[in-house]
Amino acid sequence: MVGSAVGSTLRARMRTVLTVVAVFIGALTLTLTSGMGTGVNRYIDETVAAFGDTGTLYVQKSQPLLELSTGTGPRIYDAEASQVATGFGISFTGLSQDDIATVEDTAGVAQVQPVYNVVPTYLEADGKKFQLALGIPVHGSGLQMLTGSTAIEGADEIAIPNSWVTDLGFTSAQDAVGATVEVVMSDQAGTERSFPARVSGVTQASLAGVAMNPLPSTSFNERLYAYQSSGGAQEIPPSYIMARAIMDDPAQAPVVQQELEEAGMVASTVEDQLGMFRTVIDAVIWILNTCALIALLAASLGIVNTLLMSVQERTRQIGLMKALGMSGPKIFGLFSLEAVFIGLLGAILGIATGVAGGSWLARVLAEGFLAGLPGLSLFAFQAPHLALISGTVLAIAFAAGTIPAIRAARKDPITALRHE
Structure with a gap:
């Protein structure tokens, strides 16, 4: 029956080819959209890992206005330009010591790690001065490093973005590791002091901008703050740009967030911060998948038409x-096999083309348009997803073939033999 079904399908070649092309387009679109969803969501998961512990809440006094580096490199320092009193590249309302105590006393919080607000005057390297907004100290193993490592706790170290390497006078990322740059700070009296910092490594850019600014070690950040807050007539109270609240159980996050919100603070997990990206991507993938399914439904009409004409x-x-004894169910099976064969051809060609084309396009984009996001593969294909696509296409093809197959199975043999 399989041989007969294949032979019958190939006899009407032009009609079969046109129907297969319609199925091919739907299968190709589903393959590409599935690969895109997998690739982008995998990159988001890797970005989440770059922030460290998923059981950590990042607490701020109010939602900050992000002013992170664009990822194109450092800007030349201009002493005459107005300076915004911000740290980590963001404008904010700082956390006080009382706020930190409130976070510590919140049920479900095991440990609090406050992060000082440090505002460097400028960064000096290769005889040039650059504007500097330090990134939040990150020591998570998931941080994407091009070379070297994150800044070691207890050492005056700093990890710089890959986009800064050339501007700071280094020939390569490897050349930058181990070199020394100068972080210049001003105290309350306006006295400048230079703090040498060893470059511990070079970071890659990420979706959320975690590695678009230089990342100091926590101890170096605290040392810079100590000088920044000195030199005044009176001791100023400590100011924190944010605090890491490490929870006993990540599942308690919603309850802790609610309590801190009532205390006038905003707490969010990394997943919360990147949730918008994931939601947008999933929505786009859903729309594209819907279009692909519509294309497959249109192709199913082609299968119906092809087999009706064949009947x-x-x-x-x-x-x-x-008349020779072939039963109705066998005739139904014969024409259903023809429909499935058409669907199988379209599925194989569509999936194979999608995987090959998507893999090639991902490499091209990674070296060109998406070069600023190292590690992002726009298309990533998984065998279970490809199997599901193949099964969906075959199911639609089989369903489309049932109408012609039922009509063929119900033919009266005497009437059929007299047909001209």
Whole structure:
């Protein structure tokens, strides 16, 4: 029956080819959209890992206005330009010591790690001065490093973005590791002091901008703050740009967030911060998948038309098969196999083209348009997803073939034999 079904399908080549092309387009679109969803969501998961512990809440006094580096490199320092009193590249309302105590006393919080607000005057390297907004100290193993490592706790170290390497006078990322740059700070009296910092490593850019600014070690950040807050007539109270609240159980996050919100603070997990990206991507993928399914439904009409014409052309043949003893269920199976064969051809060609084309396009984009996001593969294909696509296409093809198959199975052999 399989051989007969394949032979019958290939006899009407042009009609079969056009129907297969329609199925091919739907299968190709589903393959590409599935690969895109997998690739982007995998990159988001890797970005989440770059922030460290998923059981950590990042607490701020109010939602900050992000002013992170664009990822194109450092800007030349201009002493005459107005300076915004911000740290980590963001404008904010700082956390006080009382706020930190409130976070510590919140049920479900095991440990609090406050992060001082440090505002460097400028960064000096290769005889040039650059504007500097330090990134939040990150020591998570998931941080994407091009070379070297994150800044070691207890050492005056700093990890710089890959986009800064050339501007700071280094020939390569490897050349930058181990070199020394100068972080210049001003105290309350306006006295400048230079703090040498060893470059511990070079970071890659990420979706959320975690590595677009230089990342100091926590101890170095605290040392810079100590000088920044000195030199005044009176001791100023400590100011924190944010605090890491490490929870006993990550599942308690919603309850802790609610309590801190009532205390006038905003707490969010990394997943919360990147949730918008994931939601937008999932929505786009859903729309594209819907379009692909519509294309497959349109292709199913082509299968119906192809097999109805085949039934019409082979009416006498059907009558002869029934007269020789072939049952209705077997005739139904024969025409259903023809429909499945058309779907199988379209699925194989569409999936193979999608995987090959998507893999090639991902490499091209990674070296060009998406070069600023190292590690992002726009298309990533998984065998279970490809199997699901293949099964979906075959199911639609089989469903489309049932109408012509039922009509063929119900033919009266005497009437069919008399058909001209």
